[in-house]
Amino acid sequence: MLRSTPTLYDVAAKSGVSTATVSRCLNFPDQVAEKTRKKVMSVVADLGYSPNFGARAMASKRTNTIGAIIPTMENAIFARGLEAFQQELLASGFTLLVASTGYESNVEEEQIRALVARGADALFLIGHERAPAIYKFLEAQDIPFVVTWAFDPRETRPSIGFNNRKCMAALARRVMELGHRRLALISADVTMNDRARERLHGIHDAMADFGLKPGDLPIVDTSYSIENGATAFRQLMQRAPPPTAVFCGNDVLAVGALRAAREMGVDVPGAVSITGFDDIELAQVAYPALTTVHVPHREMGRMAARILIRLLQKGTFDQSIELKADIRMRDSLAAPASPTS
Amino acid sequence: MLRSTPTLYDVAAKSGVSTATVSRCLNFPDQVAEKTRKKVMSVVADLGYSPNFGARAMASKRTNTIGAIIPTMENAIFARGLEAFQQELLASGFTLLVASTGYESNVEEEQIRALVARGADALFLIGHERAPAIYKFLEAQDIPFVVTWAFDPRETRPSIGFNNRKCMAALARRVMELGHRRLALISADVTMNDRARERLHGIHDAMADFGLKPGDLPIVDTSYSIENGATAFRQLMQRAPPPTAVFCGNDVLAVGALRAAREMGVDVPGAVSITGFDDIELAQVAYPALTTVHVPHREMGRMAARILIRLLQKGTFDQSIELKADIRMRDSLAAPASPTS
């Protein structure tokens, strides 16, 4: 015979105080005399009381829940960023709601609405680019958010991230300084993906410095997976002449490219150099170890949490923060066998 | 001048119907005449209305939110299981709350209580072992849950997973069939971690078949990280004589062991074989590719979602489900150079 779950009234009755006092014991323990508090808390434990979330949310107008919408947890870079984010939230008493989009912008829109409807007090988003209607919706609902994974000086909304364009440009310059001129890129579709697009622009920027034109960069568009990275690499290597350096939009693609190279008997970095982006564990463990751009996922997650908490508590944020994402030189990048132009 | 976010009353007033009708438009559209529905929906869009979650939760007594408590998202195996879980939830209109524990059982307890307090209708848990008080709490709160990552015929609670003991025993038998007798294990602390403990028991089971005693298996306890795997491996290889096969509690440790072996100039699998558990991407990408046990994370996540949804909707579950976790033979395991006893 299961009697219904205990309420604040049950606790109040059993401990001989008012519901207000019980509520304060739970939310502002130092406003209650120690003796009272102890009594109440023991009753709470005794009854196995847990506050009713709906009632609490309704009365206090917040849920202490923050939503994160990411492309996928299958890519460790997001999973790890999220882990850091949630740990920081935990420390401040917030809980994390998670949704993933599979890199689909319409799914992202659904998920944003879903998390808001689910009571998210604030939102963690990845990248700036999304339909204006979504930003309007967030404003109408008065939901603070922070954009991560991208720092773009042209954007004004609260964000924390690194400059995708600048970082990729820096990497591309290193590649060209080593003598590479026949370049290629394996990238995700850049439509509705500002990170991928900025990375592409970064390569173009660097190419311009070396007298190359955007058209000199063959590109294979594909979605992020090891398998697709391998396929795309094979495709690129069939060109005549083949590229001497292949940029990859992220480490997952790059690891696929590495695998394909091994399978094809193409020496890396002897015959072709390969670079990634993210610096997940895969990059260090891959053979040869992958030259890539290290994304400061942990700090990004942590600071994103702080920004949101501040936004919720004070209603202000100082300014968008740019983090450094530095290049990790490893074994998959070296000078081409015989410099070509 | 920000007027407060619109409520059901605003929508009702503006569309000239009662709140009940608006509510039905949102929740049971086919109970409302098409004309009315269209009118109401346009007002909803117009006002940017989104139902207040707390009020909804309170009135309907559910949140359509399911909580998952995992050790860490930094290990891809959990992140991926979670991704599958959340996708399945999404398809049924549920949202995912996530908390991680860092493998700390007291943190896990906190997180379980926190997610329940945050309105989780049901819970996704990993492993059976936790303080009895927690199970009592869940019962008192009438929160259904499913235990994943472990199938143990002795346990009666709803669960979906694989038999950690049996799987590890199978792997250990393969290792011994190849001739290995000097074994060692790098494992997480088995206290409050039934998966790790069962895996250890599995090795013991297999050893018994080959006339070895538990004492014949040196163990290094360490927490899961590549770095720790490397350190533990170095420690084990200092024994005289060194082991010819090193089991690792998961792939992350195993990859660390592989790295240490390479750094020490120890040939794998020539001088020593190394095995993992989980079969995350790391295992395939590592060099040499890692022999490991493939954990059916995707199916586990998906089915866990189905079990919970059914538990919520019908209040019943058929029976715990055992999934297969098969061995993936790759390059890090081979017969020892000269069979030893």
Added chain:
DNA sequence: ATTTTAATTGCAAGCCTTTACATTATGTTT
């Protein structure tokens, strides 16, 4: 001992939806 100040506690309104039940409109059958 009396007054003043501060710390505790209690009262009760209000938060916004859902939903059982009642009512009205619409359609069908005879």
Added chain:
DNA sequence: AAACATAATGTAAAGGCTTGCAATTAAAAT
């Protein structure tokens, strides 16, 4: 055209907690 069945809509209560304000009690000051 009346009687009945069904669909659509409205009414209003309930749900459990927080919090501004008021009342009470304890501590400090005189």
